[in-house]
Amino acid sequence: MIATEVAVACRNVTKDFGEGDTRVRVLQGIDVEVALGEMTLLVGPSGCGKTTLISIIAGLLDVSGGEVDVLGERISQMSGSKKTRFRLKNVGFVFQQYNLLPALTAAENAAVPLIVAGMARSKAVVRAKEVLTHVGLGSRLNALPTQLSGGQQQRVAIARAIVHEPRLLVCDEPTAALDAKSGQTVLELLKETACRPDRAVIVVTHDNRVFHFADRMITMADGRIESVSASNTEGGE
Amino acid sequence: MTWIALKMLTGDRAKYFGIIFGVTFASLLIAHQISIFVSIMARTTSQIRDVREPDIWVMDPKVRYLDEVFSLSEMDLQRVRGVTGVEWAVKMFKGTVRARLAGGNDPTSKGDFRSVVLMGLDDASLIGAPRELLPIPGVECSLSDLKKPDSVIIDEAGYSYLFPGQPHRIGQTLEINDRRALLVGICKAGSPFQSMPIVYTRYSQAMNFAPPERRLLSFILVQSTPGSSPEKVCELIAEQTDLQALTRQQFMDKTIGFYLTSTGIPVNFGITVLLGFVVGVAIAGQTFYLFTIENLKQFGALKAMGVSNWRIVGMILTQACVVGVIGYCLRMGLAAAFFESTKNSIALAGFFMRWQVMVGTAAAVIVIVILSSLLSIRKVLVLEPAEVFR
Numbered sequence: 001m002i003a004t005e006v007a008v009a010c011r012n013v014t015k016d017f018g019e020g021d022t023r024v025r026v027l028q029g030i031d032v033e034v035a036l037g038e039m040t041l042l043v044g045p046s047g048c049g050k051t052t053l054i055s056i057i058a059g060l061l062d063v064s065g066g067e068v069d070v071l072g073e074r075i076s077q078m079s080g081s082k083k084t085r086f087r088l089k090n091v092g093f094v095f096q097q098y099n100l101l102p103a104l105t106a107a108e109n110a111a112v113p114l115i116v117a118g119m120a121r122s123k124a125v126v127r128a129k130e131v132l133t134h135v136g137l138g139s140r141l142n143a144l145p146t147q148l149s150g151g152q153q154q155r156v157a158i159a160r161a162i163v164h165e166p167r168l169l170v171c172d173e174p175t176a177a178l179d180a181k182s183g184q185t186v187l188e189l190l191k192e193t194a195c196r197p198d199r200a201v202i203v204v205t206h207d208n209r210v211f212h213f214a215d216r217m218i219t220m221a222d223g224r225i226e227s228v229s230a231s232n233t234e235g236g237e
Numbered sequence: 238m239t240w241i242a243l244k245m246l247t248g249d250r251a252k253y254f255g256i257i258f259g260v261t262f263a264s265l266l267i268a269h270q271i272s273i274f275v276s277i278m279a280r281t282t283s284q285i286r287d288v289r290e291p292d293i294w295v296m297d298p299k300v301r302y303l304d305e306v307f308s309l310s311e312m313d314l315q316r317v318r319g320v321t322g323v324e325w326a327v328k329m330f331k332g333t334v335r336a337r338l339a340g341g342n343d344p345t346s347k348g349d350f351r352s353v354v355l356m357g358l359d360d361a362s363l364i365g366a367p368r369e370l371l372p373i374p375g376v377e378c379s380l381s382d383l384k385k386p387d388s389v390i391i392d393e394a395g396y397s398y399l400f401p402g403q404p405h406r407i408g409q410t411l412e413i414n415d416r417r418a419l420l421v422g423i424c425k426a427g428s429p430f431q432s433m434p435i436v437y438t439r440y441s442q443a444m445n446f447a448p449p450e451r452r453l454l455s456f457i458l459v460q461s462t463p464g465s466s467p468e469k470v471c472e473l474i475a476e477q478t479d480l481q482a483l484t485r486q487q488f489m490d491k492t493i494g495f496y497l498t499s500t501g502i503p504v505n506f507g508i509t510v511l512l513g514f515v516v517g518v519a520i521a522g523q524t525f526y527l528f529t530i531e532n533l534k535q536f537g538a539l540k541a542m543g544v545s546n547w548r549i550v551g552m553i554l555t556q557a558c559v560v561g562v563i564g565y566c567l568r569m570g571l572a573a574a575f576f577e578s579t580k581n582s583i584a585l586a587g588f589f590m591r592w593q594v595m596v597g598t599a600a601a602v603i604v605i606v607i608l609s610s611l612l613s614i615r616k617v618l619v620l621e622p623a624e625v626f627r
């Protein structure tokens with residue numbers, strides 16, 4: 001896909017944790033852009049600041065310095081409640097441990113963002129079933145998370161992340177808990193269902209087996225951007 | 238969101254039932270103990286309540302409660318009758334005497350002694366007599382039978398106590414102070430505080446049964462004239478006779494007040510109620526807190542997805558309210574089952590749950606639920622949504 005617009009723009013973003021002598025600067029002046037219509041992989045060794053950066057981009061953490069624009073809005077200056085509303089409308093999440101609600105069926109889990117946004121439950125579940133069918137879980141709509149494999153649970157999580165049509169999808173190590181085949185399937189699914197011209201997908205990963213899915217790859221080290229490569233030819237199996 | 242909250246709550250059945258058990262147990266203990274306490278307190282005034290005709294009780298100024306009797310003189314009756322506003326005044330004896338179960342004509346009796354409450358009623362009017370006599374097969378019983386020589390009427394619980402296992406019948410005899418007492422009726426009466434049989438007889442007969450003392454008049458029962466205020470008449474009686482005159486309600490309050498302030502009963506029951514409350518908070522609170530901790534990841538994910546803190550608080554309060562309501566309703570059922578199953582038990586006669594106890598327990602449940610929720614709410618509120626990435 002070809003990048004046409006900027007979905008995320010970070011300018012000289014810093015982030016500190018702790019106070020006084022224990023203060024640690026985790027992000028040290030990040031300047032990076034993420035384009036709409038692309039799958040961007042954020043890679044780097046553990047502790048380099050990947051998770052902190054996507055947390056800031058997703059509006060889950062405040063910056064210590066710098067500016068962050070997401071989908072045309074200055075998220076770094078938003079109040080907490082405004083960020084909450086922004087996330088509800090614009091951001092979808094895929095977590096490493098899926099974080100599905102164990103008491104809800106696959107369809108009900110996938111419907112959660114719509115219900116949170118105020119849609120009637122029955123209508124939301126119908127829509128969620130459509131998305132689940134699209135991600136290949138049409139036969140497991142009423143299964144509980146404990147009755148699904150890791151790959152299937154991650155598919156439910158993807159369905160949940162995209163069911164409300166967010167324009168930014170943030171995925172944290174979506175393949176870390178999966179075997180190689182399931183990991184490939186999940187990334188294929190993300191690429192196929194989530195990457196659209198009006199949507200940006202950011203995937204934090206250590207898994208070099210999925211690097212070839214990237215439209216753009218941002219490599220971090222020690223709280224800094226080490227390189228940005230705009231191709232899908234690096235890494236991979 | 239309510240639906241999601243309820244699904245989360247009921248998803249883990251063991252924890253769900255654990256929280257409900259905590260609330261049910263606590264509220265049952267609280268309601269049950271308060272009901273028994275209130276019922277016991279009510280028993281201390283049962284004989285005042287049973288005597289319905291007069292609206293004023295006159296007694297020695299030193300009397301602090303119903304069972305503490307300092308005798309009056311016969312002259313006092315005349316003085317009270319002379320007070321303006323007194324429609325009528327009659328005498329009453331109340332005392333504890335020892336009754337021997339006569340063995341002569343009763344082959345089942347072992348001749349044991351029992352303490353009984355003796356109530357001597359005005360000979361002419363029988364004011365203070367029991368309202369309801371129990372039917373005895375083949376015999377026509379009436380209050381006027383008390384006018385027969387040596388006659389007594391015994392309350393139902395007392396009959397079962399004195400003649401255990403025997404069917405209701407009259408004609409049995411007791412010995413009270415070496416005098417024969419002939420049973421002519423069995424009546425319903427409020428259970429006394431000390432669970433002793435209540436023996437009704439005429440005042441003149443009671444003088445024979447009671448141990449010899451210079452004075453034996455316990456109370457003067459007074460009816461105020463129509464249209465006059467009993468409280469005002471009480472003031473006049475006290476003013477003109479130097480005796481203590483109390484309305485029925487005042488006398489009941491004074492009696493209950495004595496037991497509340499001068500016995501260990503409220504402290505003992507209070508400790509049990511407090512323990513019930515603390516145990517309820519501990520069980521329900523700890524289980525609910527653990528439940529929240531285990532769902533912290535899910536709450537974090539919801540926060541990340543855009544659920545506001547207020548909606549999370551709403552979810553937790555909804556969960557807490559549901560377990561509170563279910564626990565309270567189960568408690569009501571269990572308590573109702575207890576009092577229903579014991580309503581025919583003579584030892585527990587008159588024990589029931591008042592609406593005030595139900596309301597009070599509901600308030601206690603609300604407090605338990607709120608306290609249980611507070612820790613959980615705090616934990617979720619301070620949770621950074623970014624934690625879901627860690």
